[in-house]
Amino acid sequence: SSIRPSLVLPPGSTIGILGGGQLARMIVIAAAQLGYKTHVFCPESDSSASHVATETTKSNYNNYANLDIFASKVDVVTYEFENIMVEPVEYLAKKVGVFPDPKVLRICQDRVQEKRFIQSLDVPTAAFEPIDSLDTLKTAIQKVGYPAILKSNTMGYDGKGQVKITDQVDLESAWKKVTNETGAQRAILEQYIEFEGESSVIVARTIDSTELCFPLVTNKHRNHILRQTIAPAPLPPAVHAQAKEIATKIGKGIGLVGILAVELFVVKQADGNYKLLVNELAPRPHNSGHWTIEGCVTSQFEQLVRCICGLPLGSVDLMKRITEKEYLEQPAAQQHPIVMTNLLGAEVETWEKHLSIKGCHLHIYAKGDIKEGRKMGHINQTN
Ligand code: ADP
Numbered sequence: 001s002s003i004r005p006s007l008v009l010p011p012g013s014t015i016g017i018l019g020g021g022q023l024a025r026m027i028v029i030a031a032a033q034l035g036y037k038t039h040v041f042c043p044e045s046d047s048s049a050s051h052v053a054t055e056t057t058k059s060n061y062n063n064y065a066n067l068d069i070f071a072s073k074v075d076v077v078t079y080e081f082e083n084i085m086v087e088p089v090e091y092l093a094k095k096v097g098v099f100p101d102p103k104v105l106r107i108c109q110d111r112v113q114e115k116r117f118i119q120s121l122d123v124p125t126a127a128f129e130p131i132d133s134l135d136t137l138k139t140a141i142q143k144v145g146y147p148a149i150l151k152s153n154t155m156g157y158d159g160k161g162q163v164k165i166t167d168q169v170d171l172e173s174a175w176k177k178v179t180n181e182t183g184a185q186r187a188i189l190e191q192y193i194e195f196e197g198e199s200s201v202i203v204a205r206t207i208d209s210t211e212l213c214f215p216l217v218t219n220k221h222r223n224h225i226l227r228q229t230i231a232p233a234p235l236p237p238a239v240h241a242q243a244k245e246i247a248t249k250i251g252k253g254i255g256l257v258g259i260l261a262v263e264l265f266v267v268k269q270a271d272g273n274y275k276l277l278v279n280e281l282a283p284r285p286h287n288s289g290h291w292t293i294e295g296c297v298t299s300q301f302e303q304l305v306r307c308i309c310g311l312p313l314g315s316v317d318l319m320k321r322i323t324e325k326e327y328l329e330q331p332a333a334q335q336h337p338i339v340m341t342n343l344l345g346a347e348v349e350t351w352e353k354h355l356s357i358k359g360c361h362l363h364i365y366a367k368g369d370i371k372e373g374r375k376m377g378h379i380n381q382t383n
């Protein structure tokens, strides 16, 4: 950002947040604990975050008059999702510090740019080709090979705008499906990775370039939606080290101030060793980091607040009275991972039973309508 807070923003300052979903809600809660005020800016009325924020502006993101007022009322700005229009965020960044910088958004909301950037750091990804028409798709499948996966280049989330391409799939209908689901006219064709599992790691980086990674976790998806996170990931210490190295490289390379999640494919090689490929980046709190609320000394949300307010980073040690290293060196039978489970759709109606389970922490997002697959809350089982 062109504007950098020269001073630490002390408690009492106001953090502006673009977006009003559950991630914004949990940023607000962490900010409030440290004594910060929050101002949520989002188009929805009665949003999950607005119930807890100090103030809410209900507005479209490209209403510049409302952005002017918002900028005059906040001391720093962050955002909860990367599919936001970049122009309004760049506009805000001329008036107030915006972290992570809008140039990070430009990279992370465009899958082709994102993969090119990652590869430029010598970090591996799946092989890919940019697609802008049915013709380029037909040529690209020859290079990438079957099976592949076609994804809309922008605006995808929870697997929306994606089709797996096998030699049985008609390319024209695949192209139509991806463009219709998201309205995007550009896509990416990626080699389909036969992974052993999916993992993620969150890196935090401050204005003065100190950085720290949260422990690597394993993620289990159902219908392309995150179901469960196991923390720390039940993988060898060398894989944890490799993941942190990758995330640190990306954080540095992108000039991160704030937090960024790196989604990884864990591939088992012929020699039995694991290789990590980066799937995608999210320059914001991530669903796979919700376990940190009770599982880590500092949550991902508090860490973000610390980063953007110029405070020192908090410890990412496990809340368990054991270090991450000791934990990972234990025989598997003695490990008791921290497990985060999403409450999707009607599952939120089971809220009451979780209250009487020892070590179970219930989080409800206070969203109005229950819809299938909608993230309504989560539980963190810490022991
Ligand atoms: P989204 O933005 O929807 O999260 P992702 O790129 O993370 O998009 O894809 C969603 C899920 O689809 C991934 O978590 C993974 O399970 C699967 N997937 C995505 N890309 C590939 C790939 N190249 N090979 C195999 N599976 C993939």
Ligand code: MG
Pocket: 158, 263, 280
């Ligand atoms: Mg993803």
